[in-house]
Amino acid sequence: MNPPPTPRPFDAHPEHDPTSPVSIHALTVAYHRKPVLWDVDLDVHAGRLVAIVGPNGAGKSTLIRACLGLIPAATGAVRFWGEPYRAQRQRIGYVPQRDEVDWDFPVSALDVAAMGRYAKIGWFRRVSRAHKDAARDCLDRVGMLEYADRQIAQLSGGQQQRVFLARALAQEADLYFMDEPLAGVDAATERAIVALLRDLRDAGKTVVCVHHDLQTIEKYFDDVIMLNMRVVATGAVGEVFTPDNLRATYGGRLTTLDRAGHAIGSQGA
Amino acid sequence: MTALAPIADAPWRELFDALTLQRGYTATVVTLGTTVLGAAGGLVGSFAMLRKRALMADTLAHASLPGVAAAFLVAVALGASGKSLAILLPGAAITGVLGVLLVHALTRTGRIRPDAAMAVVLSVMFGLGIVLLSVIQKSDSGQQAGLSTFIYGQTAAMSRSDVLVIAIAAGVAAVLIGLVLKELAYASFDQSHARVTGIPVDRLDLLLMALVVLVTVVALQAVGLVLAVAILVIPPVSARLWTNRLRRMLALSVLFGALGGYGGSVASTVLERLPAGSVIVLVSGCIFAMSLILAPNRGLVAAACRSARLRFEMARDHTLRAIYELADRAGDPWVPAASLATQRGASPGRTRTLARVLAFTGHVERHADRVRLTDRGTAEARRVTRNHRLWEQYLLTYADVAPSHVDISADHAEHALGADIVDLLEHALASRGALPERLPDHTELEGADA
Numbered sequence: 001m002n003p004p005p006t007p008r009p010f011d012a013h014p015e016h017d018p019t020s021p022v023s024i025h026a027l028t029v030a031y032h033r034k035p036v037l038w039d040v041d042l043d044v045h046a047g048r049l050v051a052i053v054g055p056n057g058a059g060k061s062t063l064i065r066a067c068l069g070l071i072p073a074a075t076g077a078v079r080f081w082g083e084p085y086r087a088q089r090q091r092i093g094y095v096p097q098r099d100e101v102d103w104d105f106p107v108s109a110l111d112v113a114a115m116g117r118y119a120k121i122g123w124f125r126r127v128s129r130a131h132k133d134a135a136r137d138c139l140d141r142v143g144m145l146e147y148a149d150r151q152i153a154q155l156s157g158g159q160q161q162r163v164f165l166a167r168a169l170a171q172e173a174d175l176y177f178m179d180e181p182l183a184g185v186d187a188a189t190e191r192a193i194v195a196l197l198r199d200l201r202d203a204g205k206t207v208v209c210v211h212h213d214l215q216t217i218e219k220y221f222d223d224v225i226m227l228n229m230r231v232v233a234t235g236a237v238g239e240v241f242t243p244d245n246l247r248a249t250y251g252g253r254l255t256t257l258d259r260a261g262h263a264i265g266s267q268g269a
Numbered sequence: 270m271t272a273l274a275p276i277a278d279a280p281w282r283e284l285f286d287a288l289t290l291q292r293g294y295t296a297t298v299v300t301l302g303t304t305v306l307g308a309a310g311g312l313v314g315s316f317a318m319l320r321k322r323a324l325m326a327d328t329l330a331h332a333s334l335p336g337v338a339a340a341f342l343v344a345v346a347l348g349a350s351g352k353s354l355a356i357l358l359p360g361a362a363i364t365g366v367l368g369v370l371l372v373h374a375l376t377r378t379g380r381i382r383p384d385a386a387m388a389v390v391l392s393v394m395f396g397l398g399i400v401l402l403s404v405i406q407k408s409d410s411g412q413q414a415g416l417s418t419f420i421y422g423q424t425a426a427m428s429r430s431d432v433l434v435i436a437i438a439a440g441v442a443a444v445l446i447g448l449v450l451k452e453l454a455y456a457s458f459d460q461s462h463a464r465v466t467g468i469p470v471d472r473l474d475l476l477l478m479a480l481v482v483l484v485t486v487v488a489l490q491a492v493g494l495v496l497a498v499a500i501l502v503i504p505p506v507s508a509r510l511w512t513n514r515l516r517r518m519l520a521l522s523v524l525f526g527a528l529g530g531y532g533g534s535v536a537s538t539v540l541e542r543l544p545a546g547s548v549i550v551l552v553s554g555c556i557f558a559m560s561l562i563l564a565p566n567r568g569l570v571a572a573a574c575r576s577a578r579l580r581f582e583m584a585r586d587h588t589l590r591a592i593y594e595l596a597d598r599a600g601d602p603w604v605p606a607a608s609l610a611t612q613r614g615a616s617p618g619r620t621r622t623l624a625r626v627l628a629f630t631g632h633v634e635r636h637a638d639r640v641r642l643t644d645r646g647t648a649e650a651r652r653v654t655r656n657h658r659l660w661e662q663y664l665l666t667y668a669d670v671a672p673s674h675v676d677i678s679a680d681h682a683e684h685a686l687g688a689d690i691v692d693l694l695e696h697a698l699a700s701r702g703a704l705p706e707r708l709p710d711h712t713e714l715e716g717a718d719a
Contacts, residue, residue, distance in 0.1 A: 070465065096462055100461060118452065
């Protein structure tokens with residue numbers, strides 16, 4: 001005897017798994033009435049390197065930004081270890097896309113890395129020597145210590161990306177969201193970053209990366225989230241990263257959902 | 270001559286007195302006021318610029334005019350003095366902020382870009398203010414004269430209590446910015462990341478806007494609403510040219526702002542009838558122009574020197590390599606200057622000049638119309654040729670990855686390669702068995718150096 005199906009409530013989430021670093025439930029995000037993410041449900045498992053893949057406009061960055069509360073969700077909720085973002089903020093690190101900031105800003109690489117410590121330093125206090133040393137250690141871990149005093153505009157793209165990573169490391173988080181950390185970096189930087197991600201994973205941290213290069217998914221990542229406005233597949237790379245799922249994610253033709261999205265979007269315009 | 274000649278000439282005497290605040294009470298008060306105002310503008314303006322909100326101050330200033338007029342009308346209706354700053358300035362602040370909020374609201378509709386929204390709001394609010402002012406001019410309250418000084422400012426009318434207000438405003442701005450300096454910088458640099466770590470970016474923006482309002486409104490009387498934006502924008506933009514460090518930039522911006530206020534006020538005391546507000550802005554403009562031209566690294570002169578030097582070094586390297594290769598090919602160290610020009614595709618005149626310079630620096634010897642590398646020139650030519658061939662070969666061997674993954678453009682790369690990179694190139698090529706033939710010898714090079 002099956003119980004009758006009940007509508008899923010949006011504010012109570014018995015399904016959120018408290019052991020999961022990120023548990024997303026019924027998440028829908030829309031820009032100006034045009035939906036970008038539809039009804040996303042997924043759990044990220046602890047201690048894994050997770051890639052988010054999908055075509056342009058699939059909502060990869062949007063998923064991360066919605067998780068971090070940078071853009072409002074239309075419906076649904078995200079829980080971190082079973083709790084809302086605010087309660088777990090200290091345990092979550094973030095590497096935004098490189099082109100999101102003004103690289104001509106008058107700060108040094110060390111200043112940027114030290115920003116990862118600000119939440120720990122607190123208001124009205126200067127950055128102490130101990131925090132500066134911690135930031136320096138983080139720069140060292142990404143091979144940027146010798147550039148600590150450089151103004152950030154004088155760094156190459158790959159070096160800027162490493163500085164962003166150092167800042168995230170300085171947050172000393174348990175869970176990292178990274179928006180294309182390997183985009184536009186040279187081969188040496190890519191190797192260094194991947195080694196660092198593995199170190200983090202081996203230390204029990206969880207890393208969720210937007211990743212563009214389908215060639216390297218199997219080499220670099222443990223799990224994959226295949227996204228195209230909705231979750232096409234999610235799980236261990238070996239199980240779900242299949243030609244069928246790739247076709248479903250990247251398929252050339254507009255899906256029904258795309259069409260619905262366009263229709264709704266053009267109504268709003 | 271036993272003593273220094275006294276400053277006898279009247280104009281110089283006047284200037285000296287003005288500079289040392291000895292031109293009487295009023296002039297001293299005005300100079301103090303504009304100096305402190307300039308410093309406050311430099312401080313608050315720095316963050317407005319870094320947060321890309323520099324033009325917000327302009328909208329705010331223009332939108333304050335209807336507020337001034339409305340406040341005057343209300344005051345007169347209530348039977349109070351319509352020209353009390355205590356009434357006019359809050360009125361200015363209210364419509365100024367309304368103007369800024371209107372720009373935000375227009376931008377948020379997604380139908381109009383921020384710059385256009387600003388232009389619309391700024392001009393419409395200013396127009397409204399002018400209309401209200403002319404209504405006031407035609408009324409017969411008997412005290413409307415002088416209200417239009419808000420448009421161009423009337424620095425000379427600054428009183429001691431005005432200076433006190435300016436000083437308090439500057440003090441408040443300095444303390445508040447001092448308290449949240451690092452968070453403000455963080456939010457200005459990367460607001461997403463700041464938000465994620467729990468920095469209240471919106472509240473900091475609000476604080477910044479409040480400070481901009483404060484300085485702008487206080488500046489209305491001194492420089493007028495048309496030029497108020499200048500004291501917030503010009504000092505930080507000038508300061509940014511001199512340094513890449515935030516704290517140094519803030520200090521310089523405060524200094525430049527204060528200098529502008531001081532210099533402008535002094536100049537307008539000496540040169541009678543010049544409105545101080547405009548002169549302050551002109552002095553700031555001069556500081557900006559000098560910064561733009563003279564600043565190290567970011568200045569135009571420095572940039573021109575750098576690019577001229579790079580061009581010269583490239584031409585020199587090419588010439589050295591051409592001599593080396595021609596001599597190598599012909600088996601004769603004496604290379605005709607004419608063939609050198611052909612090899613390089615450069616004009617004979619330029620080639621001759623370069624040969625002369627190289628002779629002067631001891632890299633070549635000249636005899637009739639032929640040149641020969643000296644020991645020093647040979648060593649340098651070997652280094653350059655070696656770099657060039659390694660780089661060329663690297664691009665050939667790794668063409669699939671190299672060009673897109675190397676930050677320096679291929680044309681200029683060989684001049685910028687450091688010793689460590691050259692070693693890397695050599696190892697990479699050696700491991701593939703792809704070292705170029707006839708590579709000038711490394712060890713021989715060191716021997717020649719010694």
